[in-house]
Amino acid sequence: MAMQRVSPSSLIAVAVLAGLAAGTYWLVQRTLPSDADRAPYVKQHIPDYYADDMVISMLSPNGTTQYRVNSVHMTHFEDDQTTAMTMPAVRAFTPDQPEVTATSKRGTLNADMSVVDLYDDAVVVRQPGPRDPEMRALSEHFQVLVNEDIVRTEKPVQLFRGASVMYGDGMIFNNISRAVQLLGNVHGTIQPAELGGQRPPSPGQSAAPKAPTAQNSPSAPGAPSPTKQGSKTP
Numbered sequence: 001m002a003m004q005r006v007s008p009s010s011l012i013a014v015a016v017l018a019g020l021a022a023g024t025y026w027l028v029q030r031t032l033p034s035d036a037d038r039a040p041y042v043k044q045h046i047p048d049y050y051a052d053d054m055v056i057s058m059l060s061p062n063g064t065t066q067y068r069v070n071s072v073h074m075t076h077f078e079d080d081q082t083t084a085m086t087m088p089a090v091r092a093f094t095p096d097q098p099e100v101t102a103t104s105k106r107g108t109l110n111a112d113m114s115v116v117d118l119y120d121d122a123v124v125v126r127q128p129g130p131r132d133p134e135m136r137a138l139s140e141h142f143q144v145l146v147n148e149d150i151v152r153t154e155k156p157v158q159l160f161r162g163a164s165v166m167y168g169d170g171m172i173f174n175n176i177s178r179a180v181q182l183l184g185n186v187h188g189t190i191q192p193a194e195l196g197g198q199r200p201p202s203p204g205q206s207a208a209p210k211a212p213t214a215q216n217s218p219s220a221p222g223a224p225s226p227t228k229q230g231s232k233t234p
Helices: 008-031 193-198
Strands: 047-059 065-077 081-084 089-092 100-103 104-109 116-126 135-147 150-153 157-161 166-168 168-173 179-183 188-189
Touching: 065 104, 100 166, 135 168, 157 168, 157 179
Parallel strands: none
Antiparallel strands: 047 065, 065 081, 065 089, 081 104, 089 100, 100 116, 104 116, 116 135, 135 150, 135 157, 150 168, 157 166, 166 188, 168 179
16 A cells, blocks of 8 residues: 655644644633632522423322322422412312312412412312211412311401301311311301201291301301301311
C-alpha cells in the first residue's frame, strides 16, 4: 500500500484548529460560574405539573379503599407540594356503613394527602341507611381529615336529617361513630319521630306532641321554628 505524505501546511492547519478548540474550552471554563458562586434554587409557589380528570385512592391499613378523591382539573405547586382542585369530590368508604360524599366548587389537597379542604358551596351527604334517613350538610368550607376519618367546618352550617333541619356556627362529623356535633348557636327543628322514635297516633288517640321550641334563639332567614339549643347526633 502506498504511503500518503502529509504536507506541512496540513499539519499547521491541524495544530491551529487544536489550539482554537483548546482556547475555546479554556475560555468557557473561565466564564462559567463556580459552584460557590451559584445561588441555591429557591422553590416558588408556581405550578410544576397539571392533570385533568384526576382520581386518587387512599388506602386503609388493610389495603382497602378508604377515600377516593376525584377532580375535574388539578394543579400541583412545587414549593409546598400542595394541589389545587376544581370541582373536587371526596368519597369515604366504611365497611357496612352508608357512603359519605363531600363535594364543592374548588378544593386543596396537602402534601401528604391527609387533609382535603373543600370551598364554595360545599356539601356533605351521608346516604340513607337501614335505620337512618339521608343526612345532608351545607357550608362554605368543609375539611376532611383522612387519618382521623373526620369532616369538620368552622363556618355556618345547615344540617338536614330526614325532615329535620338544624343550624349551627360549625360542625364536627365523625365518620367512624357517625356522630354529628353542631357548634356555637345551634337552632332549628327536630321532628318528634327523631327525638324519641314516636309512632304516629292510632285512631282515637291524640296527636304526638310537637317538638319543643327554644326561646330567644334567632332563626336563620327562611328557617323553620327554632328548637332547643344543643348538639344533634343523627
